[in-house]
Amino acid sequence: MLLSNFKKTIHFLHLWLGLFSGLVVFILGLTGAIYAFTDEIKEWVYKDRLYVEVPAGALRLPLSQLLPIAEQAMGKDHKISRGQLSQAKDRTYMFRALKVDKKSFGYWNYYEYYYKVYLNPYTGQVVYKENAKREFFTVVLALHMNLLLGDNVGHFIIRWSVVCFVFLLLSGLVLWWPKKWKRKQLKQRFKVKWNAKFKRLNYDLHNVFGFYSCLILLVIALTGLMWSFELTTEKKSKVLSDTTQVTDVMPADRILDQALKASPETAYFLYNFPSAKSGTVNVSAYQSDMNLYDRVQYRFDRYSGALLQKGTEFNKQTIGAQLIAMNYDLHTGSALGLTGKVLAFFAGLIAMGLPVTGFLIWWKRGKKPLS
Structure with a gap:
């Protein structure tokens, strides 16, 4: 009786927290899956700005000569804040000018400006100037981090939706757990019945794929919360310039x-x-x-x-x-190399699907028996 009441409470919370956070989890899953292979996609799509031909016997120009070129390309109103200096011989140098307003509302107000300049480190030639504020993956990342609403509003929504998602994963595992570890019950928990009617198929997709992805999604969610609650933020150094x-x-x-x-x-x-x-x-x-x-x-x-x-x-x-x-x-899964990225990609797709299949389970409840 006590166990039955516990499961009913868990089911109630699982349902309503899922309905509350479902749209945000869907967006996080979709954008996370897209972002998993960002570096690899950029290598292909942005090849012209990332790579240069290396002249025979050429040496890179000193950074002190490249900086003024990048500053001129940026314009006097856009102060360079960072340079990414690849040590691969055939890669460009990238300089970034970024200014954000963390108290603003909305994506276009959050970035006051965001530019990147790619230079040929051998000739100093400006290979490409990018308005990163309009770049696809920048928008995807902002959608993933704050729903394009800015830090104050969007980040708050993301943070607590992910907290809900962690509870959903754990409560989902409780609801998935079979009463008896017999062959028939285990088969239903571990295998999707692909030839079943829609209601049963949808239930299996939610139940089975949710179980298989649970551990990976927990790692992704908890590491995301580490950022959100600033548990990975490094303490400001007391070392100063003279x-x-x-x-x-x-x-x-x-x-x-x-x-x-x-x-x-x-x-x-x-x-x-x-x-x-x-x-x-x-x-x-x-x-x-x-x-x-x-x-x-x-x-x-x-x-x-x-x-x-x-x-x-x-x-x-x-x-x-x-x-x-x-x-x-x-x-992002990159800790395990390409395998980890593949796992993160599919976990993102499953996370995107869980709110959809969960909503359909709730919507179709009591209408037809599972078969």
């Missing part, structure tokens, strides 16, 4: 040269330009194009170029720090 030696010249070449010598096997550097006068130049050395967790972070004095701080390499971090560092890669 403003007593202020000059108009940023020693970009010296900084990049030190980072290259310290991390010679780097796939690409993210070179972050400081906004405050006392801010440091933060350089992240990513050791792989596939994963974000395997990186080393450096902080340099923006005026002298002196190395102020070096982060701990991934394999030397504590287990807790490694899990935090891997949060993005676990969320």
Whole structure:
């Protein structure tokens, strides 16, 4: 009796929380599935802006020569905040100018501007200038993160919808759990009856696919909540640049040269330009194009170029720090390479389908028996 009442309560909560969060979960599943292979799709669709021909015997121009070219291409009203400096010989350098209003409502108000300039690092030629605010994958990511409503409103809705989704996954597992582990019941729990009538087929799709994807979706949802509740946010460093030696010249070449010598096997550097006068130049050395967790972070004095701080390499971090560092890669599946991305893609499709099949179960309830 007690178990029966418990399951009825779980079923009630599962139903209404599913109806409450279903549309958001559908959007998250769809956009998550699309975003799973973003890098691979960009490699194909944006090939002309990502790759250059390497002249025989040519060397890359110094960063100090490329920066003014990128700044001129951006325009004086768009301040460069980051450079992505690939160490692959045939890749362009990408510079980004981004300014957002986190208190605004709506996508078009959130981004005050967002531009990317791709340069040929051998000639300094502007290969492509992109208004990233209108770029497809930027819009998909914003839809995934805040429903195109801005951080204050959209992020709040996303956060609590994902909390509901975690409960739905756990409660769904409780409802899926068979009373008796006999062959007939197990067959119904583990196998879709493809030749059944629509009502039974829909129930099986919800029940069976929900079970098989439960663990993967839990990892994706919980890592998403880690971001949402800012549990992966790094503490602001107390290391500052020495403003007593202020000059108009940023020693970009010296900084990049030190980072290259310290991390010679780097796939690409993210070179972050400081906004405050006392801010440091933060350089992240990513050791792989596939994963974000395997990186080393450096902080340099923006005026002298002196190395102020070096982060701990991934394999030397504590287990807790490694899990935090891997949060993005676990969320997208890239922690397991291509296999993980495939799993994340199909999990996204299943997550998109669960609210639909769940709604149809509720809508068709009591109308016809399952067969």
